Amino acid sequence: MHSLWQLEKAFVKEVVATLPAGNxxxxxxxxxxxLEEKGYVSHTAFGKTHQYYPIITIEAYRKQFMQTATQKFFDSSYKEVVSFFAKEEKISAAELREILAIIENKENKA
Incomplete structure (x- = not known):
């Protein structure tokens, strides 16, 4: 998906060229x-070949991915997601304060 988002439209050989050797x-x-069957990609046919393009934005894909992962692996708890990253030392206290400021800013606007 990253290659298609970057290229916007591409034939398979163009996608392969953006990937590490061995693909x-x-x-x-x-x-x-x-990806096309799942509704993330579509194509334009040129004879027997196809030019593919994403039909979902990276933002929409990210949102869907995080919702699914949170449901499947963290019992639908975003608190558990953040706790996991804190325990794994993948997020700092400063980053957590930034997240808290974002939340508080949204609450103050509501």
Whole structure:
């Protein structure tokens, strides 16, 4: 998806060119078709070849991904998500204060 967001429209060979060596054309083609089946990508046909493009923004994908991950792995608790990153030392106290300021700012506007 990152390659398609970056390229905006691309043939499979163009996507392969953006990926690290070792990603085979057939594998990338299969992944893109799976993304299309899931509703993230569409295509324009040019004879037997297809030019693919994303139909979901990175922001919408991120939101959907986080909602799904939070439901599946953290019992729908965003507090558990933040606690996980704090315990794993992936988020600092300063970053947590920034998050708290964002929350408080939203509450003050409401």
């Amino acid at each position: 085979h054309y057939n594998t990338v083609s299969t992944v893109i078709r799976n």
